[in-house]
Amino acid sequence: MATRKITFVRDSMLPPQPAPQASGNSAAWVRANLLATPKDVVMTLLALALLAYMLPGMINWLFIEASWFGSDRSVCATIAQGGIQPNGWHGACWAFVEDRFAQFVFGRYPLEERWRVLLTLALFVALLIPVLMPKAPRKGLNALLLFVVFPVVAFFLLHGGFGLSEVETPLWGGLMVTLILSFVGIAVSLPLGILLALGRRSKMPVIKTICVVFIEVIRGVPLITVLFMANVMLPLFLPTGWTIDNFLRALVGVALFASAYMAEVIRGGLQAIPKGQTEGAESLGLSYWQTIRLIILPQAIKLVIPGIVNTFIGLFKDTSLVSIIGMFDLLGIVQLNFRDSAWIAPAVPITGLVFAGFMFWIFCFGMSRYSAFMERHLDTGHKR
C-alpha cells in the first residue's frame, strides 16, 4: 500500500479578500435583519403592507380626526346622527373620556369626599415605592405598614368613621374599585397561597386532602362561577338575618380564586428546593416554622417571582369580571357611561373601551416589567 498521492498542496498565500462590508452602518443592518433571504424580503414586504394598511387609519382615528373637547354627544356624532361632525367622520371621542374622567376614577363617590380617596392613594404610593425599591432600607417595617397598617387606615378613610361621614360601597366605583380589589386580592392571596402550598406538601393526610380539594376545585372552575357562588351562596351560608356587603362578597371571591392559583405557583418553588436544605435546617435544630420562614421560603419565592407576578397580573385583569355581577369597576363604569343617553354615539363605546384597555395595559405592563427587573436583580447564580 503506497501512500496516496496528494494531488494539491497550497504553497503560496491567497490574495487578501476585501474587508467585509461595514457591519455597523444601517444599510448592512437592513440587509442582515430585513432582507437576508428571498423569504425574508417577502415577509418584510408583507409586514410593511400590513403596517401601511393599519397605521395611518389608527393614527388618524386616535389623534388627527379625534374629537378632543365637548360636553355632550354632538361633538362625537356626524350631522346625519344629529351631531356637528361632517358626514363620514371617523374618529375617537376623547371628549367623552375627558368629560367622564372623574367618574372613571372615583365612581359615584361623593364629590366633596374625594380627597379621602386621593389621600389613600398618596399613602399607598408613598408606602409602595420603598417596598419596590431593592435598595431602600427597613423593608420589614415598610411591608408591615403597607400590608397591615395601611389596609386598616384605608378602610376608615374610604368607608368612614372617626368623624368622617360614611360612604356606602355601592357608591364606590371606577379605577378605585379595580385597585382596591387587586390590592386586597394580592395581600390575601400571597399568605393564603403559601399556607395552601405548604398544606398540599404536608405529610398529614387530612390537611393535605383539604388543601388539594380546595385548590383543584377553585382552579377547575371559571372565576365567574366563583363570583356567582360568592354572590348567591355566601348569604345562604350565613345565619338567617345576617347580610354581607356586595363589595365584600366580590372581594372574598377574588381573593379565594387568586389564592388557589398562587398556591400552585408557590408549590412549584417549594418543589425546586433540594431536600438537603430542609434536612440541614432540621439538623441545626430549627423548628418547622423556622425552617420554612428562614430557609425554604426565601429561596422558593425568589425562584417563582415571575410566576407570582403573572398571578398578580391575572388577578388585576380578572377584577374586571365583577362588572358582570353588577359592580362598577373601571370596565363596568366605562360601559355604564357609554350607555348614558347624553353620550350615545357610534364612536363612544369603542373610545371608552380603548381608554379602559389602555389603563389596564399600563398597570399590567408595568408589573411585568418590574418582575423582569426583579428577576435580574435577584439572579444570584442559581439558574443555569
Added chain:
Amino acid sequence: MTDHAINAPTKGRDLRSLIYDPKVRSIFFQIATAVILTFFVLEIYHNVTTNLQQSNTASGYAFLNSRAGFDIGQSLIAYTSDSTYGRAIIVGLLNTLMIAFCGIITATILGFLVGLGRLSKNWLIAKLCTVYVEVFRNIPPLLVIFFWYSGVLSTLPQPRDAIQIPGSIFLSNRGLTFPKPIWGDGSGLILIGLAAAIVAAFAISRWAKARQMATGKQFPVGWTTLGLLIGLPLIGFLAAGAPLTFDIPVEGRFNLSGGAVVAPEFVALYLALSFYTASFIAEIIRAGIRSVSKGQSEAAFALGLQPSHTTRLVVVPQAMRIIIPPLTSQYLNLTKNSSLGIAIGFPDLVSTGGTTLNQTGQAVEVVAIWLVVYLSISIATSLFMNWFNAKMALVER
C-alpha cells in the same frame, strides 16, 4: 456503657415528651382541623337549610323537568321556550364546548404563527409579533370581548345594507349569514368514505413505519393521508349522486332570509378568546423552542439532515415536552374564559344556568351543576393531556 444507660429513653413517657412527639402533634392537628371543618360544614348546612325553608325554595333537581320559558339565541339542538330547564342547560353546555373547540383550534394556529414570528430573524416580523403579544397579554379578556362586540361588530351596517362577500355571504350587525348546506339522501356514503380514509391512513402509516425500520425506504405518508382524507369522501359524495343543495340567503327589504346565521355574540366571543389566548400560546411556543439547545440542531445538521427534517424530527419533539403542560392549562383557561360570554349574552353553560338560577332560585343545585361540569371538563382534559405528555416524554434508562 454507663453513658448509654443515662441517655436511654425511660419506659414511661412523661407528658412533656408526649407534647413534643411529632407523631402525636400531627395527629392532634389533624383531628383539630377535622373537628373545626366538620363544625363549619354542619353550621353552613344548617344555615342553608333554614334559609331555604324561610324563602320556600324546594331543594332537589326536580326543577330540571319543568318548562324553562326563556328563549336561547343560538342552539345546536332543537330548543324552544317550551323545553325544560334541563334541556336549556344542555344547550348551554354544548355551546360552551363548541366555542371552546373552535377557539382552541384558532388560538393554537395563531399562537404558533406568532410564537415562531417572535423567534424570526426578520426584525420587523419579530417586533410586530412582540407588540401583538404584549398588547393582548396585558388586557382583560372581558375587555377584548367587549371590544369586538360593542366596538367592532355592533358598528357593522344593518342587515338591509349588509356587506356582501362573494359566495352569498353577508356580514351585518345581526351576524354572519352564509349559505346553509342541506344534505340529501345518501350523504351517509360520505361519512363512510371518511371513516374508510381514516382507517386506511392508520394502516398505511403503520406499514410505512415498519418498512422504513426494515429497509430504510421512506414513503410519503403525509400526502397519501391527505389524498385519502379528501379523495374517499369525494368518491362517496359523487357515488351518491352529489346530494348537496344550498339554502342561499336572500337580501330582503329589511332583513336577510334563509341561510345559516352565526350570531355576533358567538363571533365576538370566538375572536376575543382566540386572539387573547393566542398571545399566551405564542409565549409558550417561543419558550419551548428556545429551550432546545442549539447543539441539537447543529448535531442534526452535522448528520446531514435537511433543515425541515431537523425541525420536524429533532427540535419540535423536544420542544413539545416543554410546550405541552402549559399548553394544556391554556386550553383549560380558554374553556373557562368562554364563560365570559354571559357579559354579551352568549348562551353558554353559565349564562343559561344563570337564567335558570334567577327564575327558579335553585342556587345550590345550579352551582353544583356548574362545578361538576367544569371540573369534569378540567379532569378529562388533564387526563388526556397527561396521557399525551407521557407519550411524548423523554424515555430514559
